[in-house]
Amino acid sequence: MAKRIDARDLNIYYGSFLAVESVCLSIEPRSVTALIGPSGCGKSTFLRSLNRMHEVVPGAHVDGSVELDGQDIYADNVDPVTVRRTIGMVFQRPNPFPTMSIFDNVVAGLKLQGHRSKSELNEIAEGALRAANLWNEVKDRLDKPGSSLSGGQQQRLCIARAIAIRPDVLLMDEPCSALDPISTMAIEELIEELKRDYTIVIVTHNMQQAARVSDRTAFFNLVATGKPGQLVEVDRTAKIFSNPSVRATEDYVSGRFG
Amino acid sequence: MTQMTEFRSPQGEPPVEPQLAGSPVRAGDRIFRTLTAGSSVFLLVIIAGIAVFLFSRTVPALQADSVNFFTERTWFPDSAPSVFGIAALAWGTLLSSLLALLLALPVGIGVALFIAHYAPRRLATGLGYLIDLLAAVPSVVFGLWGRDFLVPNMVGISSFLAENFGWIPFFATPNSETYTQTMFNAGVVLAVMILPIISAVCREVFLQVPQGHIEAAMALGATRWETMRMAVLPFGRSGMISSAMLGLGRALGETVAVALILSTSYGISLHILEPGGNTFAANIALQYSFAQDTGIDALIASGMVLFVITLLVNMAARWIIARRAAFSGAN
Ligand SMILES: Nc1ncnc2c1ncn2[C@@H]1O[C@H](COP(=O)(O)OP(=O)(O)O)[C@@H](O)[C@H]1O
Ligand SMILES: [Mg+2]
Numbered sequence: 001m002a003k004r005i006d007a008r009d010l011n012i013y014y015g016s017f018l019a020v021e022s023v024c025l026s027i028e029p030r031s032v033t034a035l036i037g038p039s040g041c042g043k044s045t046f047l048r049s050l051n052r053m054h055e056v057v058p059g060a061h062v063d064g065s066v067e068l069d070g071q072d073i074y075a076d077n078v079d080p081v082t083v084r085r086t087i088g089m090v091f092q093r094p095n096p097f098p099t100m101s102i103f104d105n106v107v108a109g110l111k112l113q114g115h116r117s118k119s120e121l122n123e124i125a126e127g128a129l130r131a132a133n134l135w136n137e138v139k140d141r142l143d144k145p146g147s148s149l150s151g152g153q154q155q156r157l158c159i160a161r162a163i164a165i166r167p168d169v170l171l172m173d174e175p176c177s178a179l180d181p182i183s184t185m186a187i188e189e190l191i192e193e194l195k196r197d198y199t200i201v202i203v204t205h206n207m208q209q210a211a212r213v214s215d216r217t218a219f220f221n222l223v224a225t226g227k228p229g230q231l232v233e234v235d236r237t238a239k240i241f242s243n244p245s246v247r248a249t250e251d252y253v254s255g256r257f258g
Numbered sequence: 259m260t261q262m263t264e265f266r267s268p269q270g271e272p273p274v275e276p277q278l279a280g281s282p283v284r285a286g287d288r289i290f291r292t293l294t295a296g297s298s299v300f301l302l303v304i305i306a307g308i309a310v311f312l313f314s315r316t317v318p319a320l321q322a323d324s325v326n327f328f329t330e331r332t333w334f335p336d337s338a339p340s341v342f343g344i345a346a347l348a349w350g351t352l353l354s355s356l357l358a359l360l361l362a363l364p365v366g367i368g369v370a371l372f373i374a375h376y377a378p379r380r381l382a383t384g385l386g387y388l389i390d391l392l393a394a395v396p397s398v399v400f401g402l403w404g405r406d407f408l409v410p411n412m413v414g415i416s417s418f419l420a421e422n423f424g425w426i427p428f429f430a431t432p433n434s435e436t437y438t439q440t441m442f443n444a445g446v447v448l449a450v451m452i453l454p455i456i457s458a459v460c461r462e463v464f465l466q467v468p469q470g471h472i473e474a475a476m477a478l479g480a481t482r483w484e485t486m487r488m489a490v491l492p493f494g495r496s497g498m499i500s501s502a503m504l505g506l507g508r509a510l511g512e513t514v515a516v517a518l519i520l521s522t523s524y525g526i527s528l529h530i531l532e533p534g535g536n537t538f539a540a541n542i543a544l545q546y547s548f549a550q551d552t553g554i555d556a557l558i559a560s561g562m563v564l565f566v567i568t569l570l571v572n573m574a575a576r577w578i579i580a581r582r583a584a585f586s587g588a589n
Pocket of ligand 2: 043044045
């Protein structure tokens with residue numbers, strides 16, 4: 001668990017449109033890496049290329065490589081389904097399966113992998129819900145629909161669902177942007193705890209959030225709309241927010257644009 | 259439900275300040291409400307009218323019948339004494355319709371899944387049009403096509419089933435091996451007829467599955483098919499049931515196609531590969547021109563039974579859908 005990721009010369013396309021250009025970025029295990037940058041600069045696109053969710057969009061493809069502990073996830077003999085089991089994802093809008101109970105949501109990924117024994121599922125579900133700080137709130141209503149929870153609880157349910165299959169890496173795309181401040185705080189605390197076991201990459205619009213939760217921050221930018229997004233710089237979060245080496249980063253984090 | 263409350267009059271609202279009062283109900287609202295209320299009442303009146311009509315003719319028919327209306331198989335309402343019953347009609351109607359549903363539902367769902375989530379955009383659009391076109395073909399055309407093309411070409415399948423699966427009572431053929439004008443023939447033609455409705459309705463609901471649910475499944479490492487099973491099919495559950503009920507409704511009431519294909523008889527037989535059988539609708543169509551007074555009433559009484567069966571089917575469907583409403587994805 002908790003593997004490192006190395007993106008090398010990664011170009012990401014939607015059809016013929018180059019959305020993100022030549023990204024080289026290393027992501028350390030057991031740490032939180034925040035991706036920040038103005039809207040449309042390709043943060044989501046880059047994040048989704050890390051677990052091959054990008055190619056779900058028709059015509060979308062990449063060139064370059066993404067290595068998970070040295071193994072290229074885009075190699076010919078690698079099945080994207082396996083990649084996604086190893087690199088979990090939490091989305092901007094909480095998306096528990098509305099047709100499933102809370103319990104079934106948590107174990108959905110496990111069932112895909114053929115885990116069937118009831119006691120095993122119970123045990124893992126409880127562990128995942130505890131890890132997502134949700135157990136106490138839902139333990140008496142595990143059979144209720146996932147959609148009966150509040151937005152913040154739904155998002156923690158989605159986190160529980162993602163970590164129930166014990167991925168090596170957890171990708172989060174603005175996981176708090178649809179949530180209220182209290183729920184946001186709960187998720188931030190959770191991220192703090194999860195980084196002991198997982199490699200976490202989080203896209204956030206909120207610079208205070210990046211400063212609060214992340215160890216390293218990567219700043220993406222785009223020169224002009226229609227041009228590809230680029231990685232401007234990546235460094236320790238404290239450095240990015242106090243003394244970045246590139247002017248554009250300083251302008252962005254100090255709120256002069258974006 | 260939430261929409262309904264929005265249309266309600268502002269009875270529950272607190273009194274408004276005088277200067278804001280004006281006219282609390284706008285003319286447009288009033289017209290709209292009158293129109294919608296009026297048409298619902300109109301609809302109810304029509305349904306009630308049909309029920310009253312059917313009932314008023316059913317009673318004399320049942321009084322004239324000298325045997326048990328529900329268990330008698332034969333149909334001689336105009337002889338003296340009058341002898342008729344719906345047992346064979348009910349059996350044939352349910353058998354052919356369920357057979358049609360059994361064949362059409364999996365295929366229809368498969369076609370809908372393919373169009374909504376597998377086929378490339380171009381092909382999906384083309385197939386969608388084709389399905390809509392198929393839904394518009396009049397049933398008499400299906401009947402003729404079934405009788406003159408499909409049935410002769412189905413003899414091979416029928417004899418294959420009879421030879422290899424004859425040990426299952428359904429596929430046994432102890433009395434006849436012509437393999438034409440059979441319940442199986444009727445069921446297949448009905449299946450082709452109801453396929454477009456089923457796949458059109460299913461396609462619509464499958465297209466409405468939020469992208470978020472699909473991506474959630476894929477991000478957990480679901481394959482294409484697992485994504486369908488996890489996110490798409492459960493979300494489309496109530497739509498699939500509705501489509502099945504629409505299809506079943508059409509099959510239950512289908513007249514011409516069945517009348518053209520079956521060699522009607524008033525027996526109750528499990529052997530769907532042998533000629534014979536009858537349905538409510540086909541019986542009404544075929545008997546109407548010969549029927550005298552009691553005969554007409556008897557046919558109307560059989561229509562009443564079909565009406566009740568259709569009603570029960572719809573209620574069953576609603577009940578199934580409502581039972582798991584909380585998990586439907588509609589909230
Ligand atoms: N599904 C898509 N198809 C085509 N272009 C897309 C798609 N999603 C995003 N893009 C384009 O890719 C670029 C990066 O978008 P995105 O990754 O969503 O940015 P961010 O998450 O930083 O706001 C934008 O120019 C956007 O228009
Ligand atoms: Mg984004």
